[in-house]
Every structure is written in C-alpha cells, then in structure tokens.
Amino acid sequence: MKINRNFLNLKDSYLFATIGQKVNDYQKANPDAAIIRLGIGDVTLPLCPAVTEAMKEAVAEMGARETFRGYGPYEGYAFLREALCVSYAQKGVKLQSDEIFVSDGAKCDVANILDILSGDNVVLIPDPVYPVYLDTNIMDGRTVVFCDATAANEFLPLPDAGTHADIIYLCSPNNPTGSVYTHAQLAQWVAYAREHEALILFDAAYEAFIQDPSLPRSIYEVPGALECAVEIGSFSKTAGFTGTRCGWCVVPKGLIREDVPLHQLWMRRQSTKFNGVSYIVQRGAAAVFTEEGARQIRGHIDMYMGNAKIIAQTMAVHGFAYFGGDNSPYIWLQCPAGMTSWQYFDRLLEQANIVGTPGSGFGANGEGFFRLTAFGSHANTVEAMERFQTLF
Numbered sequence: 171m172k173i174n175r176n177f178l179n180l181k182d183s184y185l186f187a188t189i190g191q192k193v194n195d196y197q198k199a200n201p202d203a204a205i206i207r208l209g210i211g212d213v214t215l216p217l218c219p220a221v222t223e224a225m226k227e228a229v230a231e232m233g234a235r236e237t238f239r240g241y242g243p244y245e246g247y248a249f250l251r252e253a254l255c256v257s258y259a260q261k262g263v264k265l266q267s268d269e270i271f272v273s274d275g276a277k278c279d280v281a282n283i284l285d286i287l288s289g290d291n292v293v294l295i296p297d298p299v300y301p302v303y304l305d306t307n308i309m310d311g312r313t314v315v316f317c318d319a320t321a322a323n324e325f326l327p328l329p330d331a332g333t334h335a336d337i338i339y340l341c342s343p344n345n346p347t348g349s350v351y352t353h354a355q356l357a358q359w360v361a362y363a364r365e366h367e368a369l370i371l372f373d374a375a376y377e378a379f380i381q382d383p384s385l386p387r388s389i390y391e392v393p394g395a396l397e398c399a400v401e402i403g404s405f406s407k408t409a410g411f412t413g414t415r416c417g418w419c420v421v422p423k424g425l426i427r428e429d430v431p432l433h434q435l436w437m438r439r440q441s442t443k444f445n446g447v448s449y450i451v452q453r454g455a456a457a458v459f460t461e462e463g464a465r466q467i468r469g470h471i472d473m474y475m476g477n478a479k480i481i482a483q484t485m486a487v488h489g490f491a492y493f494g495g496d497n498s499p500y501i502w503l504q505c506p507a508g509m510t511s512w513q514y515f516d517r518l519l520e521q522a523n524i525v526g527t528p529g530s531g532f533g534a535n536g537e538g539f540f541r542l543t544a545f546g547s548h549a550n551t552v553e554a555m556e557r558f559q560t561l562f
C-alpha cells in the first residue's frame with residue numbers, strides 16, 4: 171500500500187490554530203481582557219424561524235409511517251432545486267432545475283468537482299483566496315499557477331492572455347478581500363475560458379451580501395458562461411447553515427468538454443459517492459425562498475452588512491486603506507506602518523483585545539493585510555470599533 175504522497179506537499183496550515191493559541195495565551199495572561207473576535211468566518215445569528223419551522227415539520231413527517239422518506243434523490247429533492255431555479259430566474263438566469271445539484275456545502279463541491287477533471291489540467295487560483303482551492307488541488311497533484319490579486323488591481327485579477335489555464339477558480343464576493351467582480355470583468359474571464367476551452371469554477375458563497383444591484387450575483391448573468399462555468403452556492407453564510415450544511419452546484423447541460431457533457435459525469439460521480447442531503451435540511455433550505463423566509467434572511471444579512479458598514483467607516487475615518495465591506499461581509503485592510511499581518515494581529519490583540527485574521531494566511535499577496543469580518547454581533551462590532559478609535 172502506498173499513500174497519496176501529494177498530501178506531503180501541503181503546507182501545514184497553522185493559521186487558525188496559531189490564532190487560537192495566541193488568543194488563549196493572551197487570555198490566560200490577562201484574564202480580565204474582554205476579547206472580541208472579528209476574525210472568524212462563521213456566522214453568529216441562529217437559523218431563522220421560517221427555516222426551523224420547516225425543519226420541525228419535516229422531522230414530524232419523518233416520524234410518521236405515511237410520510238417517512240428513506241434515501242432521497244442524489245441530486246437533491248425537486249422542491250429545493252425548483253426553488254433555486256426560481257431564485258436564479260429572479261437574477262435573470264435561466265436554468266433547468268435538473269442542472270442544479272443540492273450538496274452538503276460549497277467546501278465539498280469546490281473540492282469534489284475535481285473528481286471529474288483530469289489531474290493533468292493546469293489550475294489557476296487567485297492569490298489571496300479561500301485556501302481550500304489550493305490545498306485540494308495539491309492533494310490531487312495538479313499544477314497550480316497563481317494570478318495576483320493586489321491593491322493595484324483592487325484585488326480583482328483579470329486574465330492574462332499569455333498564461334494558459336484549464337481550470338480557473340473565481341470567488342466573488344471574495345474571501346478574504348471582499349472584492350466583487352463587475353459584469354464586464356467577469357465577461358473577460360468568460361471570454362478567456364471559452365478561448366482556452368477552460369472551465370471556471372465560480373464560488374458564489376457570498377452572493378447574498380451584494381448590495382449594489384448592478385453587480386452580478388451569478389456568473390451566468392454573463393452571456394456565454396453557461397458553456398464554460400460551474401457555479402457553486404451555499405446556504406452557510408446566507409442563512410446560517412454553517413453547522414446545518416446545505417449548498418448547491420450548477421452544472422449546465424451545455425457545458426461540454428471533449429464531447430462529453432460535464433453534467434453526465436457529475437451526476438455519475440454524485441450517484442456513486444454521495445447519498446444526498448437529509449430531507450429535513452433540504453426542507454429548511456427551501457424555506458429560505460418562502461416570502462417569510464426571504465424577509466427573515468434579509469434581516470440577518472442587513473444586520474451583518476450594518477456591521478460591515480460600521481467597520482468600513484471606522485477604517486475610512488482613520489485613513490486606513492481597505493477593500494470590501496460594501497458588498498461583502500469581509501473588510502480587508504492594509505496594515506499600518508508597513509507591519510506584517512502577524513505583527514498587526516499581535517498589536518490589535520494586545521492593545522485593543524480585538525482578534526482578526528492575518529492576511530498572509532490566504533496567500534503570499536495577503537502579507538501586510540488583515541481581514542475583519544462582519545459576522546460578530548452588532549454590540550461587539552460597535553465596541554471593537556470604539557476600541558479601534560481609541561487605539562488610533
């Protein structure tokens with residue numbers, strides 16, 4: 171037996187472990203310090219009542235012989251796929267419901283989709299970005315090239331005609347930078363992908379946080395994307411499903427490579443390796459699209475975006491260079507006075523008892539930057555920003 175030696179090529183991920191250790195050490199040494207965590211990417215508001223009510227009803231159905239359900243469809247129940255289809259139609263995107271596959275979250279999909287793509291493909295990954303894209307490709311031994319996201323391009327890298335890639339990860343709104351591609355910018359990526367016969371893996375996990383109606387919430391708003399892009403979505407941040415687990419993956423039927431529809435391969439992959447998301451969870455997810463559910467979810471997103479505004483305004487008042495925060499729950503700021511990401515982490519922890527995430531944990535170009543998130547409570551966010559004002 172031999173192991174997959176590609177795993178040995180992974181860099182140890184110390185980011186969240188080191189943050190946890192440093193915070194614990196500091197708290198031990200300073201037991202009275204009221205530490206505020208603005209570093210986590212997890213939500214803090216609970217599931218909304220429309221979702222929990224739907225789940226309770228589903229639990230009751232599962233407990234009655236007449237309505238009990240066993241294995242569900244691999245691709246998800248039609249009621250949820252149809253609700254997602256209607257939601258796409260509201261964005262002007264016409265999909266068939268059987269082009270949408272319900273999953274247990276976006277993390278799994280951005281990694282699992284690689285099962286149907288050759289290990290020979292060259293993968294293009296923005297730097298900095300959600301680290302799962304890189305690590306999952308290293309595990310498969312693929313060649314990875316990076317495209318630089320920097321302050322100069324407002325953390326929205328565009329294709330370079332001189333670089334060939336077969337698979338392209340795009341994340342908009344971006345984690346960690348909070349930047350969001352425009353239609354025109356996404357159109358450049360779609361044109362590149364079509365020219366190179368590449369595949370875009372578009373991670374739309376934060377699309378619900380986009381406030382500006384002129385910005386695209388789906389790559390399929392760009393003409394031609396249905397033939398070159400898979401889109402991955404999630405209920406995690408939109409509706410507080412980080413622990414409940416539900417997402418989706420769109421594999422359009424017109425997406426064909428080497429004369430084979432990727433839809434056919436993905437269906438085969440899912441039916442072989444995945445037995446679906448629980449009926450109860452899918453009922454909860456579908457409730458997000460009811461009138462009541464949509465209103466309640468909007469209230470949660472508005473609360474988080476209110477926090478983002480408070481953070482962004484504080485950064486602006488103090489003359490910090492920052493990105494994001496207006497259409498995303500992430501604020502990406504440049505560390506002052508040439509500090510490294512970790513130096514700034516230590517400074518904020520020790521002098522303001524605020525915990526953020528060092529940008530260097532998201533890629534080489536993240537060095538010298540720092541991520542704050544809007545997922546804390548309103549009171550903690552206000553308090554953290556008051557401390558920030560006092561510090562600067």
Ligand code: PLP
Pocket residue numbers: 211274275276277278300341345373375403404405406411412416417
């Ligand atoms: N994609 C991005 C860009 C993320 O930041 C995250 C979580 O932080 C995920 C996907 C994971 O989403 P899920 O909870 O649906 O697996």
